[in-house]
Structure formats: C-alpha cells, structure tokens
Amino acid sequence: MKVLVSHPTLNANSKNLVTGLLKNNLIYKLFTAIAIFQGQLLYKLASNPKLKDLKRRSLSQSWQPYTRSKSFYEFGRLLASKLKLEFLLTHEKGFFCIDKVYENHDKWVSRNLSKAKKEGIKGVYAYEDGALTTFAKAKQMGLYCIYDLPIGYWKSARSLMQKEFEINPDWSSTLTGFSDSSDKLDKKDQELALADVIFVASSFTKKTLEDYSGNLPEIKVIPYGFPEVKQKKEYQSLVNRKLKVLFIGGLSQRKGLSYLFESVEGMQDKIELTIVGNKAVPNCKVLNLALEQHKWIPSLSHNEVLACMQEHDVFVFPSLFEGFGLVITEAMSQGVPVITTERTAGPDLIKNGEDGWIVPAGSSKAIKEVFNEILAKPAIVEQFGIAAQNKAKTRPWSVYGQEMADAISLLDFTNK
The missing domain is CATH 3.40.50.2000 (Glycogen Phosphorylase B;)
Structure with a gap:
C-alpha cells in the first residue's frame, strides 16, 4: 500500500512527511524538481555561498533510490531570481515563474502514473497548485487522491482581508495576495473537488474550507512539528530594563x-x-x-x-x-x-x-x-x-512524520 509523493520545491513539512513514509515503508517514489545527493557535482557546487539556494535541496543518501527529479523549470527560476530577470518570474506569466514550476511538475508526474500503477501504487499525495493534472489522471486510473492544503482557503482569505481594506486603508497596499487570476483560483477549486481526503496543519485552515461551495471529503488536521530543542534559554530579569x-x-x-x-x-x-x-x-x-x-x-x-x-x-x-x-x-x-x-x-x-x-x-x-x-x-x-x-x-518533526504515516496507512484506498 504505497503512495507517490509530489512536491516540486520541498519544504520542512514535505520533507518530514517523506521521512515518515520512508520509515513506515509507505512511499513508492518522491517526485521533485531538484534533488541533490552527496558525491554529485551539484553537491560540491552547493558549498559555494553564492549557490546556497541549492544547499537546501541536498537530501539524505537513503532517499536516493526513492527520488525522481526533473529540474529545468526550477533551475530556471532560481537562476532568473539570482540574475534579477524579473520578466521571467512575473506572476503566472513569466516563463520561469513559480506557477509554471508547479504546473509543469504536475504534468510530468501525471505522465508517470501509468508506470507507477503497474508497479503497485495505490494513491498519490500532492500539494495545492501542483495537483490538478495528477489528480485528474489518477481518478481515471482508480488511484486515491491525497491533497495537502498548507494555507487557508482562498475565498476565506479574500473575505477576511477585504475587511482590512476598509478598516485600515493606509495599509492596503501591503495586501499583495490578491493577484491570482480567476483561472488559477478555479484550478484550486478543481483540485479540492478531486481530493479523496484533505490534510491540513491547523484547525484554522480546516475552518476556512467552510467557505468552499462544493462537497468536501474528510479533512484531517495534523499540526507540523517543532524544531529540535538544542539549548535552554537564559532568562534575564526585567528589573531596570525594557x-x-x-x-x-x-x-x-x-x-x-x-x-x-x-x-x-x-x-x-x-x-x-x-x-x-x-x-x-x-x-x-x-x-x-x-x-x-x-x-x-x-x-x-x-x-x-x-x-x-x-x-x-x-x-x-x-x-x-x-x-x-x-x-x-x-x-x-x-x-x-x-x-x-x-x-x-x-x-x-x-x-x-x-x-x-x-x-x-x-x-x-x-x-x-x-x-x-x-x-x-x-x-x-x-x-x-x-x-x-x-x-x-x-512534538519534534519526527512525530509529525509518524502521525502522517499512521493516518495514510489507515486510509481506505478501495473506497473512493
């Protein structure tokens, strides 16, 4: 009962999800954009301070047999950012914008589902803005669609933030998160409609989904983990200071x-x-x-x-x-x-x-x-x-990874 995990850029939560799935033998493959392993040329290049963005793409050697990467668009995005070629990064339009990274990654993963199904996967785990094509293909093939929504639902965001335009107009120019096109917002809703289960990291995110107009599957709340506690804090007296x-x-x-x-x-x-x-x-x-x-x-x-x-x-x-x-x-x-x-x-x-x-x-x-x-x-x-x-x-990150693995292992992949 293994799942394919798709995340183009990898962050702390997706990495710890993968760690939990690997530990519990639940992962088929991780599909990502840039994956760097020790011994590779990119690994040596990542030690250059000017290429520090690459360093966080370095993954554990134990992940290598389970990892597939296709890096053209993400490399382009990082290079365009480094060279300040803003026209290539323009929201939704630029050739190497983050939207194109997610869109092309999604299409690439969908093209690999037939092989993955032959090799025994039961479901796909994908994240907001990078799931639509994968989920549509997965549905045709009878695969389970596991959706991760890391931020609150867009309709709820617009509703709550619109009030700020009225209450604090002087601050309104800083509310920049209203530039998504209707096409992009529609794709978000289509992803939700195709999901068989939704994972969120907070009760608040779950509550925002009450603004979704369609029917939703079960929503599971599993908070992220805490960074490792390495030292005790030295507390200073507040006497004679601010x-x-x-x-x-x-x-x-x-x-x-x-x-x-x-x-x-x-x-x-x-x-x-x-x-x-x-x-x-x-x-x-x-x-x-x-x-x-x-x-x-x-x-x-x-x-x-x-x-x-x-x-x-x-x-x-x-x-x-x-x-x-x-x-x-x-x-x-x-x-x-x-x-x-x-x-x-x-x-x-x-x-x-x-x-x-x-x-x-x-x-x-x-x-x-x-x-x-x-x-x-x-x-x-x-x-x-x-x-x-x-x-x-x-609650270290390992607890999050184990709770996610436990939750996924209990999903009924035959009931979609």
Whole structure:
C-alpha cells in the first residue's frame, strides 16, 4: 500500500512527511524538481555561498533510490531570481515563474502514473497548485487522491482581508495576495473537488474550507512539528530594563502589523520592539514611519532567526490569516513564549495562559493587555517560556512524520 509523493520545491513539512513514509515503508517514489545527493557535482557546487539556494535541496543518501527529479523549470527560476530577470518570474506569466514550476511538475508526474500503477501504487499525495493534472489522471486510473492544503482557503482569505481594506486603508497596499487570476483560483477549486481526503496543519485552515461551495471529503488536521530543542534559554530579569518584544515575518497587513504597532504605542518607555522581515511593498507610508520608530532588520538566515529569538522575552505573531505559522513553533522551541491569534496554528499548539497567549485577530487592545500582564508579573516570561519549550520537546518533526504515516496507512484506498 504505497503512495507517490509530489512536491516540486520541498519544504520542512514535505520533507518530514517523506521521512515518515520512508520509515513506515509507505512511499513508492518522491517526485521533485531538484534533488541533490552527496558525491554529485551539484553537491560540491552547493558549498559555494553564492549557490546556497541549492544547499537546501541536498537530501539524505537513503532517499536516493526513492527520488525522481526533473529540474529545468526550477533551475530556471532560481537562476532568473539570482540574475534579477524579473520578466521571467512575473506572476503566472513569466516563463520561469513559480506557477509554471508547479504546473509543469504536475504534468510530468501525471505522465508517470501509468508506470507507477503497474508497479503497485495505490494513491498519490500532492500539494495545492501542483495537483490538478495528477489528480485528474489518477481518478481515471482508480488511484486515491491525497491533497495537502498548507494555507487557508482562498475565498476565506479574500473575505477576511477585504475587511482590512476598509478598516485600515493606509495599509492596503501591503495586501499583495490578491493577484491570482480567476483561472488559477478555479484550478484550486478543481483540485479540492478531486481530493479523496484533505490534510491540513491547523484547525484554522480546516475552518476556512467552510467557505468552499462544493462537497468536501474528510479533512484531517495534523499540526507540523517543532524544531529540535538544542539549548535552554537564559532568562534575564526585567528589573531596570525594557521588555524585549520580537516579530518575524513578511511585513504586510496580513500579518496584523498595524495592530502590533498600535499595541506598543505609549509603551516605548517599557517595551523595545524588534521587527524582522522584508517589506511587501517599498512605499507604504505608514509602514515606513512605524519601522523608523523601532528596530528593523530586513532579513536573517534561519540560524540567525533562532539566535535572535533567544535574545528576546516574548514573540508576537498577530497574523490575520495563516495556514500554520512556523515561526510560532520556532519561538517556542527556543523557550520564548508566543502571543498569537486564533487565525494561526496557535490554538492547536498553545494552551492560553499556560505556555503562551491566544488573542483575537485584529485587536491591538488584546495584545496590549498581555504586555501589561507580563509587566505586572515579569516571572511569567520564564514560567511560560519553559512550558513552551517543554511542549516543543514533546512534538519534534519526527512525530509529525509518524502521525502522517499512521493516518495514510489507515486510509481506505478501495473506497473512493
């Protein structure tokens, strides 16, 4: 009972899914764009700092017999990005845009299904925007279609974000996620219609699918894992210093940024706010003014992000629409308590008032109330931080991989 897994670019969740399936002998093949193994020329080239994008495509040697790759479009995308050939990357239109990467990968996988079925696969596991052609062919062949939706449903996103255009018009230019064509959105709906089961990483993502107008199969919620806990955090007394608050993420209103800035207004004598992230657009006046008042770091490497988290007292992620929010698990793994909203994976990961805080999305007042609670009882930073890190220890990425393997092994591949 083996499945074919399709993911062109590979990220932490897809890699740990594959690890779980390999461990449980449930995978037929992983189809991806770029797969680099030790001993290959690309592996040696990836050690060049200028080619660091390739390094994350390096895979465990044990994966090699199970991995197939076709890299033309993804290599083109990486090269065009490096050379700043923006016309090749234009959304949906550019020859090497991410949409074309997913579309061509999807077609390639579909062409390999006949052989895969002859070799005994029972189902295909594919991700949003890269599943349509594969699922259509799989349905013809009687194969089970397993769909992974890593972000919230698009109709729900538009409904919730439209309110921000009205409430915070000055921030509206940062809401850039409305450029998908009707054709692309229709393809998303077609993928959902073909799915035999849907996996999501948060209860919030599942809730957004209530806005889908058709019938949906079972939706399974399995949260992602936490990064490995490598060291205990050193907690510093808040006596005679400011509370060090950190935000990391894309600088757009979708992340609830205006509410974060409002929450620290009038508290600059008590709170030091650091913002890490790239601007969604260069010329949003209110964003630029806010960044001038606080410490802003445009980008950090992953290791630098974790080190930065260690240096702060509390992490705030006030997102208005988030499929999961990996920065939440990263902060908790570093022993930093998190303030986040119900529109993230926060409710699936955090016990409010014990190892973090869940506040209503779009409420600067609620965030400020938590700041005041911390300032009144500084000891809860360490108390909640230790509890957060202990929770991270109970759910490493290996748990996610095993839970996914267990869930897939229990699917009824004969009942479609």
